[in-house]
Amino acid sequence: MMSILNPSLSVDCVIFGLDTKEQALKILVYERNIFPDENSSNKNLKFPGSLVADDESLDESAYRVLKELTGLKNICLKQFRAFGDPARIKYDEEREWSEKHYGVKIDRVVTIAYYALIRIDEQNPDQKLIRDKLRWINIDDADNLAFDHSYILTKSREALQQDLIFQNVMAYELLPKKFTLQQLQSMYELILGSKFDKRNFRKKIGKADYIVPLGEKQNGVAHKPAMLYRFDHKKFERSKEGIRNFFI
Amino acid sequence: MMSILNPSLSVDCVIFGLDTKEQALKILVYERNIFPDENSSNKNLKFPGSLVADDESLDESAYRVLKELTGLKNICLKQFRAFGDPARIKYDEEREWSEKHYGVKIDRVVTIAYYALIRIDEQNPDQKLIRDKLRWINIDDADNLAFDHSYILTKSREALQQDLIFQNVMAYELLPKKFTLQQLQSMYELILGSKFDKRNFRKKIGKADYIVPLGEKQNGVAHKPAMLYRFDHKKFERSKEGIRNFFI
DNA sequence: CATGTAAGTGTATAATTAACACTAACAAAA
DNA sequence: TTTTGTTAGTGTTAATTATACACTTACATG
The missing domain is CATH 1.10.10.10 (Winged helix-like DNA-binding domain superfamily/Winged helix DNA-binding domain)
Incomplete structure (x- = not known):
C-alpha cells in the first residue's frame, strides 16, 4: 500500500558505475519515450528518481527508488544537493509524462539529489535485477539530459571528487x-x-x-x-x- | 503581492556571526513564544526561515528570508543540506505556530538549509536593521533548539569547517x-x-x-x-x- | 624460445610542516 | 618619568612529505 506522493518533492539518484574492463566511468539512466524523434539525443534520459511519499524521509525515499528501479540495496547513497529552480521542468512533454507517471498534478518540483557508487561487473548478481528501461552510459556522453539533470550530473561529480579527495569516501564500492x-x-x-x-x-x-x-x-x-x-x-x-x- | 507558499518546502538560514570583541562565534536565532513556560530553555528559538514561494528558486527564497527578517543583503549564503525527516516537527505547538504564521495547513515540511557568515559589529549599519525578535546567541549555548534545528546547527558547522579547510570559503566576511x-x-x-x-x-x-x-x-x-x-x-x-x- | 605486456621497485631533491622563546611597542598606573 | 602589563612580531632546525624519474621481472602467446 503506497502512501501519498508529495507533488513538489522528489529524490534523484546519480549512480556512478565503474566499468573495470572498459576503464570507464558510467552513470545509470532511465529511458523514457516522450520525445519520439529524439532517439539520438539524450532528452529522453533521466536519473532514477521518484516523488517522495509523505511518510518517508528523504534517505528512505532515495533507497526505495534505488531498490524499486534497480533492485540494488546495501549500497551507500549520499545526499549532496537540492535543486529547486522553478523552471527545472523545461518541456510540456516532461510535465505531462511526470503527471501521468505519478498520477498527480505537478507544478514545481524541488529534487533532493543523491549519488551512489557501484561496480559494473557481470559476475555481480545484482546487475541482473536492473530493469530494461535502465542502462549505463558513459559519463562523457551524458550531455543534454532531461530536466536539469545535466546540471545535477556536473554537481554530483564535483561532490564526488571532493569527497574522494578530502573524505576518502566509499569509493571502494567501485572495485571488485x-x-x-x-x-x-x-x-x-x-x-x-x-x-x-x-x-x-x-x-x-x-x-x-x-x-x-x-x-x-x-x-x-x-x-x-x-x-x-x-x-x-x-x-x-x-x-x-x-x-x-x-x-x- | 505575495506568491503562494508551498506548505511542504522551506528554507532555513544558519547565520554565523563572529563577535570580534567577545572572541566568540554566535548564531542568529528567531524567538517565538509558543512555550511560555520555557523561558530558560531554547525550545522557542529557531533559525530564520520561511516556506518557499512557488515562483522562487531555493536561493531566492533564502535571500528573501534573510532580507525580510534581518535587512541583510549582499552576504553570501551557501546551501549545504536538505533535512526531511517526516517527524522534524516535534510538538503540536510548533505545528500550530507554523500554520498560524504562514496561514496554510502544514503537514510535513522538508527544509533546505543554508549558512551564511557575517561579522557582528556595532559600527556596521546593517546591524540596526535586525528585528527585535532576532538575537545572537553563543554557539556553545545553542542546544535544544526548536524542531530539528540543533541537528541542523551541527551539520552546518561541519559544512562550514569543511568549506573553511578545503575551499577557503568566504570566511573573510566575518572580519572587519x-x-x-x-x-x-x-x-x-x-x-x-x-x-x-x-x-x-x-x-x-x-x-x-x-x-x-x-x-x-x-x-x-x-x-x-x-x-x-x-x-x-x-x-x-x-x-x-x-x-x-x-x-x- | 622470442616477443609483447603490464607489474613491481628505489633514490635523490625539493617543499612543507612542526616545534619552540625572546624582544619591541604601546597605554596606563605609579 | 619610570615601571608594569599586554600583545605584536620574528627565524631556525628537524622531520615529514611530495615529486620526478627508468629498469627488471613474470607471465601468455605465437
Whole structure:
C-alpha cells in the first residue's frame, strides 16, 4: 500500500558505475519515450528518481527508488544537493509524462539529489535485477539530459571528487572484492580526471593499512600477474577517525 | 503581492556571526513564544526561515528570508543540506505556530538549509536593521533548539569547517574591513575549534597574496599596535583557480 | 624460445610542516 | 618619568612529505 506522493518533492539518484574492463566511468539512466524523434539525443534520459511519499524521509525515499528501479540495496547513497529552480521542468512533454507517471498534478518540483557508487561487473548478481528501461552510459556522453539533470550530473561529480579527495569516501564500492593496485589507481584517475605517478601512488597506498594484500595473484593474464588486494572496512573506518590537522 | 507558499518546502538560514570583541562565534536565532513556560530553555528559538514561494528558486527564497527578517543583503549564503525527516516537527505547538504564521495547513515540511557568515559589529549599519525578535546567541549555548534545528546547527558547522579547510570559503566576511592577523587567526580557531601556533600561522598567511597589509597600524591599544590587513577579493578568486593536486 | 605486456621497485631533491622563546611597542598606573 | 602589563612580531632546525624519474621481472602467446 503506497502512501501519498508529495507533488513538489522528489529524490534523484546519480549512480556512478565503474566499468573495470572498459576503464570507464558510467552513470545509470532511465529511458523514457516522450520525445519520439529524439532517439539520438539524450532528452529522453533521466536519473532514477521518484516523488517522495509523505511518510518517508528523504534517505528512505532515495533507497526505495534505488531498490524499486534497480533492485540494488546495501549500497551507500549520499545526499549532496537540492535543486529547486522553478523552471527545472523545461518541456510540456516532461510535465505531462511526470503527471501521468505519478498520477498527480505537478507544478514545481524541488529534487533532493543523491549519488551512489557501484561496480559494473557481470559476475555481480545484482546487475541482473536492473530493469530494461535502465542502462549505463558513459559519463562523457551524458550531455543534454532531461530536466536539469545535466546540471545535477556536473554537481554530483564535483561532490564526488571532493569527497574522494578530502573524505576518502566509499569509493571502494567501485572495485571488485579482489582488486589490483592498477585498478585502484585507475579508479582514482577516472573520477578525478587526472593521472598519477605509479610509484608515488603505491607509496601512498603502502601507508594505508586498510588496503590489504591477499597472498594471491592474478592469473590468466599475458604479463606479470599483479598482486590482489582487498579493502578492510573496519580498518578504514578507524583510520578516518584520525584528526584533521589541515587549516587554510 | 505575495506568491503562494508551498506548505511542504522551506528554507532555513544558519547565520554565523563572529563577535570580534567577545572572541566568540554566535548564531542568529528567531524567538517565538509558543512555550511560555520555557523561558530558560531554547525550545522557542529557531533559525530564520520561511516556506518557499512557488515562483522562487531555493536561493531566492533564502535571500528573501534573510532580507525580510534581518535587512541583510549582499552576504553570501551557501546551501549545504536538505533535512526531511517526516517527524522534524516535534510538538503540536510548533505545528500550530507554523500554520498560524504562514496561514496554510502544514503537514510535513522538508527544509533546505543554508549558512551564511557575517561579522557582528556595532559600527556596521546593517546591524540596526535586525528585528527585535532576532538575537545572537553563543554557539556553545545553542542546544535544544526548536524542531530539528540543533541537528541542523551541527551539520552546518561541519559544512562550514569543511568549506573553511578545503575551499577557503568566504570566511573573510566575518572580519572587519581592516583586521589584524590575530583576529584572523582567532576566527580560524573559533570556527575550527582548535589552536594554532602563531608563527606558523603567519608563515602561511605570508604566502597568501590576498591578505594584504595596509600601511596602517592599530591605535589606542595598551600594547604594541598590530599591523592592519585587508582582504583582496579579486586576488582571492584568482588564487582559488589553482589546481588541486591532492588525492587520497 | 622470442616477443609483447603490464607489474613491481628505489633514490635523490625539493617543499612543507612542526616545534619552540625572546624582544619591541604601546597605554596606563605609579 | 619610570615601571608594569599586554600583545605584536620574528627565524631556525628537524622531520615529514611530495615529486620526478627508468629498469627488471613474470607471465601468455605465437
